Amino acid sequence: MIDNLDRAIISHLQYNGRMPFTQIAERVNISEGAVRRRVKRLRDKGLMQIVAIVEPHELGWNEAVLIGINVQGDMTDEVANSIANLPEVTYLFQAAGEFNFFAEVYCKNREHFVDFLNNKLQKLPGVNQTQSFLILKMHKLSYRWGEAEPPKANHTHTLGFDYGQ
Numbered sequence: 001m002i003d004n005l006d007r008a009i010i011s012h013l014q015y016n017g018r019m020p021f022t023q024i025a026e027r028v029n030i031s032e033g034a035v036r037r038r039v040k041r042l043r044d045k046g047l048m049q050i051v052a053i054v055e056p057h058e059l060g061w062n063e064a065v066l067i068g069i070n071v072q073g074d075m076t077d078e079v080a081n082s083i084a085n086l087p088e089v090t091y092l093f094q095a096a097g098e099f100n101f102f103a104e105v106y107c108k109n110r111e112h113f114v115d116f117l118n119n120k121l122q123k124l125p126g127v128n129q130t131q132s133f134l135i136l137k138m139h140k141l142s143y144r145w146g147e148a149e150p151p152k153a154n155h156t157h158t159l160g161f162d163y164g165q
Contacts, residue, residue, distance in 0.1 A: 002047060005030065009038055010048060014144040017050045053143065061106040063113045064135035067121070068099035075126030076100065082124045088116050099131070 002010075008028045012019050021039070025032040042048040056064065071079040076094070083103055084092050091104035103121075107113040122130060 002042070006038055006042060009035055010042070013039070013048075013050060017052075056106045060108055063107040063109055064138070065105045065107070065113060066133040066135060067103045067105055067117075068131040068133070069101040069103060069121070069127060070129040071100045072126040072128055079124060079126040082126075083121070086116070086120055088112075088120075 005028060009024055012024045012027060021035040022032045025035045028035070039048070043050070056062075069079075069083070080092065080094065080101065083089055083101065088105045088107055089103050090106055092101060094101055105113070105116065107116055117130065117132065121127060
């Protein structure tokens with residue numbers, strides 16, 4: 001279970017995944033060892049990852065597409081697993097509504113995308129229909145859930161989780 005102290009630690013790491021545990025400890029008012037143990041527990045239980053996030057365009061992945069996918073009803077899990085294993089797929093979720101799934105896909109260029117769509121995705125057993133939505137411009141991309149503002153640098157935290165209020 002994630003408590004308020006875990007949330008405070010996570011909040012700091014969401015804005016700087018390399019923030020020293022000593023700084024986090026000072027800001028949340030606990031020992032560095034306690035921060036280290038909590039981060040280890042969160043990571044060991046698979047509740048948190050610390051990763052590098054890179055702008056895809058900087059790595060040459062210039063074609064971003066959101067794809068709505070309809071699948072054969074009795075193959076939902078199998079199709080989801082197959083799609084999730086495609087390296088171009090960065091995000092996959094099951095949805096209610098017109099499509100069974102939406103996949104966010106990054107490809108190097110338009111030709112790569114056409115090849116991905118025609119020779120990988122649409123050839124998966126159980127995929128009945130796809131509709132592609134070319135992403136023209138990303139206005140917001142955030143992996144920071146739960147915090148509207150970054151933690152204040154010199155504001156210490158209490159267990160009430162109330163930065164600057």
